[in-house]
Amino acid sequence: MVQILPLFLATLAAISPVVQAGSCTPGLDYCGFTLTGNGWDPQGFHHSYLYYCLADGVAILKQKCRFPGCEDGGTGNSDVCPYG
Numbered sequence: 001m002v003q004i005l006p007l008f009l010a011t012l013a014a015i016s017p018v019v020q021a022g023s024c025t026p027g028l029d030y031c032g033f034t035l036t037g038n039g040w041d042p043q044g045f046h047h048s049y050l051y052y053c054l055a056d057g058v059a060i061l062k063q064k065c066r067f068p069g070c071e072d073g074g075t076g077n078s079d080v081c082p083y084g
Helices: 004-015 032-037
Strands: 029-031 049-053 059-064
Touching: 029 032, 032 049
Parallel strands: none
Antiparallel strands: 029 049, 049 059
16 A cells, blocks of 8 residues: 555655745845844845855855945845945
């Protein structure tokens, strides 16, 4: 007799979408505080660093912003380090 529950669970796991804590728009730059405000793990991002969003929705470190820090570019725009 075929056990249906293990087969069902394996199929469900294979077709279920991956759930992320947060999301980002590929090609845009994000301040750490923007990412954490959008649900990303605050342990993984420094608020005054700038991160780049890759095509797969992963954010990687782009640069550390000098004082006074990172600025929010607004919805649909990249955040910036105004003083490098």
